[in-house]
Amino acid sequence: MRFLLLLLLLPGLAWAAPDGADPDGRDIVLHGNSNGALPCAACHGANGAGNPATGAPALAGLPAGVITADLANMAKGQGGTPLMQSIAQALSPAEAQAVAAYLSGLPKP
Ligand code: HEC
Numbered sequence: 001m002r003f004l005l006l007l008l009l010l011p012g013l014a015w016a017a018p019d020g021a022d023p024d025g026r027d028i029v030l031h032g033n034s035n036g037a038l039p040c041a042a043c044h045g046a047n048g049a050g051n052p053a054t055g056a057p058a059l060a061g062l063p064a065g066v067i068t069a070d071l072a073n074m075a076k077g078q079g080g081t082p083l084m085q086s087i088a089q090a091l092s093p094a095e096a097q098a099v100a101a102y103l104s105g106l107p108k109p
Contacts, residue, residue, distance in 0.1 A: 023095040025102030037090035049109035061108030067100035
């Protein structure tokens with residue numbers, strides 16, 4: 001099952017991780033990563049629909065390039081809350097792209 005999922009995601013990930021270690025965007029969204037990135041779903045919702053209670057905007061269905069650009073800016077300390085900046089910093093570029101590819105594939109809320 002996991003293998004099938006990877007196959008589905010592969011076209012989007014192949015260019016994202018030239019080193020061959022494809023990060024699992026869905027896994028990072030739901031569980032965070034081992035580098036201290038908190039699960040995006042905790043604030044942005046499991047389906048990426050956003051959550052007024054946490055102030056986290058919807059990410060589902062946004063173009064992947066918009067999400068990666070936002071994350072890259074926040075990782076540089078430009079825009080976002082300090083917490084969101086530290087989460088962006090905890091993602092490798094390949095992980096940020098995998099997360100963006102997964103979120104952009106979710107239906108818009
Ligand atoms: C602790 C809660 C929390 C977690 C966990 C979290 N976010 Fe956020 N995020 C927010 C909040 C609140 C905002 C809106 C304020 C801001 O821009 O910082 C935000 C904003 C963003 C934005 C910018 C949206 C825009 O309109 O510019 C992106 C992209 C984003 N988050 C992606 C992620 C990703 C990807 C993850 C998981 C790796 C994640 N977030 C985890 C709370 C969170």
